[in-house]
Amino acid sequence: MDKEFKFLNKFRIVSLIALVVFCFAIGEMTAILLTGLIYNVNYIQVFEMIKEPSHANRSVLILLSCFSTLFRFMIIPSLYLLLTDKTSLRFFWISGKVRFTPMLLTIMVVLTLLPVTSILIDLNYRLEFPNWLSEVEAYFKNGEEKAYHLTSHLLVFREPKDLTIVILIVAIIPGIAEEFLFRGIVQSQLQNILKNRHYAILFSAALFSFFHFQIYGFIPRMVLGMLLGYIFYWSKNIWYPVIMHITNNLIGVLGFYFLGSKITPDSGNSMTILLMFPSVVVSVLMILNLKRILTSIAIAK
Helix, strand or coil, X not given: CHHHHHHHHHXXXXXXXXXXXXXXXXXXXXXXXXXXXXHCCCXXXXXXXHHCHHHCCHXXXXXXXXXXXXXXXXXXXXXXHHHHCHHHHCHHHHCCCCCHHHHXXXXXHHHHCHHHHHHHHHHHHCCCCCHHHHHHHHHHHHHHHHHHHHHHHHCCCCCXXXXXXXXXXXXXXXXXXXXXXXXXXXXXXXXXXHCCHHHHHHHHHHHHHHCCCCHHHHHXXXXXXXXXXXXXXXXXXXXXXXXXXXXXXXXXXXXXXXXXXXXXXXXXXXXXXXXXXXHHHHHHHHHHHHHHHHHHHHHHC
């Protein structure tokens, strides 16, 4: 009986991962086809624009980015679960209102963790593969370079309205959509399967980071995913991790807006290292306080 139970759990976990892969594949295909229809270009031309963004119509890439995020992370998963298991979506409408104090603390934690995040990004970027995996390393570095060029082409600010557009497509929409899938659906279902909140949070954070397909950002993104996971677990409210996620993305957008190409993967310096200890201490104290407040609010519901 115990073996059957373990096998069933493994099958459910594999099925959940397969669902994410399915949503990504169908969502991306739908986004490409819809973008092509709206701009009257075929899907091959859209693929070429993704590969060579510097020669692409930026409006096409903006619309494609919006569609891709919404279909992969929200629309396709929602349609699938509406047909198979509506109760899996209940987190979205029972979350409740957002309180000002925990919301402010959630934003402040992202800011106080900036030195830690900077060092983690730097360490992850310096990751070296063994010689026998040199081809794999070259493949990942090539993928990182393409992703950087695509993002850089989206983060172009020619007019004042461009900042608003970029904040919407890079910070707000991904912040809502990614939390909907990885915390609201994946983490919740993993917790039901594993019966262990820590494993569920760790595994969903790993999937969250992996499905960004950027190996040189895997560690800091996974750490962020774990923090988002615990905040969702403590609060039972999807909007607190959404706010944290949007804040984190917004910092990146504003950093690029004000500093532009001055931001590099190895931008960590001695000042950042000096700030590491106070950053950790202050952040831990704030997270503990946030846990206390969110837990009490969740219990009082």
